[in-house]
Amino acid sequence: MAIDKEKILDLAQKYVLKGQPKKAIQEYLKLIEVTPKDKRLYLKLGDLYLKEGEKEKAIGEYLKLAELYAEEDLNFRAISVYKRVLSIDPKFVEAFHKIAKLYLKEGLIGSAKSYYQNVLEIKPGDTEARHALEDIEARQKETKEPPKVVVPPPQPRVPESLPPLEKKVVQQKPTPPPAPQIPREVTYESESSAADADKDSQMHYHLGIAYKEMELYDYAISEFEQAASCGPIRFDCYIMLGNCFMEKGDYDQSIKYYTLASKVPGLSNQKLARVHFSLGLAYEAKGMVSEALSTFTTVLKLDHSFSKAQERIKRLQTKTDHS
CATH class of the missing domain: 1.25.40.10 (Tetratricopeptide repeat domain)
Known part of the structure; x- marks a missing residue:
């Protein structure tokens, strides 16, 4: 028998407004049976379980939501959900692993390394994290190793003309020029810091978007503020900050950020x-x-x-x- 999804959604929302979260949960569970890929439902269920103090159930729903995002390669949204899990349980090792893997997928090696290190602080014997760190460090060493400089042996100078034979002048061999001094370690000015900073800004921006969609405005604001240091996306960050503060009802701050956005050249x-x-x-x-x-x-x-x-x-x- 087909069910009316919109009707059930309305009913669940009414239960929420009436302060009857358990009844709302039952309605959302009915919908998940019919539409198991609807990410909104897992988010709402997680939030309701959390309000009821059922942290384990909340984490379970958030993990399902994160997996759905990851399946669609919405990696930063998945990361934001896993971070939500860590805000509930700061020692939830699985979330650290998931975040680290997603950061690696996005090419943010430094961030991934940090999360694997967090795993080892919580669980020193975690072999997966240890092997992952060893692999990351090996890759970083390969990229930082300077190329070998091969210096060809000095070639003797060939004189333009040979002396006459009858004079039997013994021509002295020309003194070879001194070999150039090659330092033992050649250091190169790395340009990765600027690129990494830009990647970091993009990461914070996408996390901000994900948090905003989840209506976690304080988290979103924090991410957008960090991303706003990057010139190319500063305008977008100011707009998003203005929008977040509007949602929070902090109109002074929204006016501030919209004004800043209007002044971007x-x-x-x-x-x-x-x-x-x-x-x-x-x-x-x-x-x-x-x-x-x-x-x-x-x-x-x-x-x-x-x-x-x-x-x-x-x-x-x-x-x-x-x-």
């Missing part, structure tokens, strides 16, 4: 219009009507076709006329 008028629209919404949410009106007007100057800004202006003007 090189933005097109369309991008500026969208940023100012978000800024206008933040002003409106904070009750700063005149600032909101001014900002929405700026949106229309930047993009005349931005109909939502026009709607907001009319709405605010109507509100001020009636007040």
